[in-house]
Amino acid sequence: MTTATSKRKPADEGGAVFDRELDDLPQELRRREWMGRIEAVLFASVSPVSREDLARVVGQGASVEMLIDDIQAELSGRPYELVQTAGGWMFRTKTQFADAIKASADLGDQSLALTEMEMGVLCAVAYHQPIDRAGLKDIFGKEVSRDLLARLRYRDLIASGPRSPRPGAPHTFVTTETFLAMFGLQSLRDLPELAMAGPGST
């Protein structure tokens, strides 16, 4: 079965058109091939892949969601999973293996970890967006350095949003889809409720 499909592929790619429908395959094989394609696309991509992009590699009538459900079912025992985040789906290692990955990769100081202040600013932006530097100053009681904001922006965790209606028209900051993906949120509504983070829980 697998050899048959792998033999087919180069022939397809040689042709001018990419065969989405796979009409010549029986039902079951066609599904397998579609699932394989979705998995391959997700595996090859660094960022989440949107539904429209995935729909382009499977047949017109096929439901991307159902194919992904099947893939997820097959992955149940694996150390990585297929998750839906902002803007699409992506492969992610399960959190329980975080320590193993850290131990093996020797990430050192240049890891993804954010400093306490960076984390604080990111939180403030997430909850109070759109917010400008003056607004952040009101929250932290001190100027938030442009360097720190530039670092967050360089990592694509925040982006510039609407202009703030103050003298000088400073731009405000808003969080990005990368921010949602990094923290495993589907939307901003998944942020923990502020009331819950009060003195009761800490």
Place this chain on the structure above:
Amino acid sequence: MTYQATAISDDPTKLPHLPRWVTSGHAETLETAAFRSGAALTVLEQLVSDPRYGVPMKLLANRLALSAATATSKLEGRLAREGDIRDAYHLTPPGEARGPDGDLLAFWRAAARIRTDGAGEIADLMGPDFADEVGIRLKEAQDRIRAHGPLAGCVFVLRAVLDVDDRAERSACLLSDVVLARALNWKVVLPVTAQRLTKTMLRDLDSNGQGADLAVQVRILESIEETIRMARDLACRAEALRTVKPKLRAKASDSAVDLFLTEDAVAPASMLSPRIRGTNTPMTDRAARRFCDRLVELDVARELTGRPTFRLYGISP
């Protein structure tokens, strides 16, 4: 300098209005709610579909979109105020991120622009989770409407969408608006469902709580009544603006007036100059500011924000 006061024709007898028996008292059963909604929808239908009444439809839709955004922001727990949402949308430079508040208003403005027969457009707005279901739900809602009236159809799709995802308030309200528009054969979707709903009501609806159907129907009915009031009000204000049009001597005043008749908030610096949005007519920054000041002077427009800078003007408060 003083100007002759503008004679605003707000003859209340000319525009259709709600009979007293609809607005007085409270709908206490599903039957009375359905009955009253029939009367209210007839009046709204007349205002919306008869061009003689001069209701500025695009302006009405955009204004409703803003209130719907404020209401859904509450439903989603973000609690953004109307002014914040309007600012986020209008003060974002092209190409930058609008942020959640601006995106929400953009969603509702897009909703007010979809064609009711375009299932594809509706599905695009509702997102991938519901893309496959839209057609089926709309058909089922139609059966509901045939048996129990439009409001029952609205409640039905609200519940159907919330069943799939209880956080999809905006999609649920949008689909309900589509159902209402289709039931009345409107070409445009007016965002009325979200306006007065509360979180508790939607939670009750989702868990099939006692009397949840009636509570939601009554709120939608109230917001339809509110929309009638708004439509009448906007018709009068638009009429006033059209009356003063000959007095406006700015070169591009015709196109600028048209913009005021479609947008609920106009930022002179970005929407009137260097070119009036949607047209090729040029207008300088200064001319744009003077034009807006002149409208305020003539008492047909208002400054909406109360700020000395980044002002937004509109003909409705």
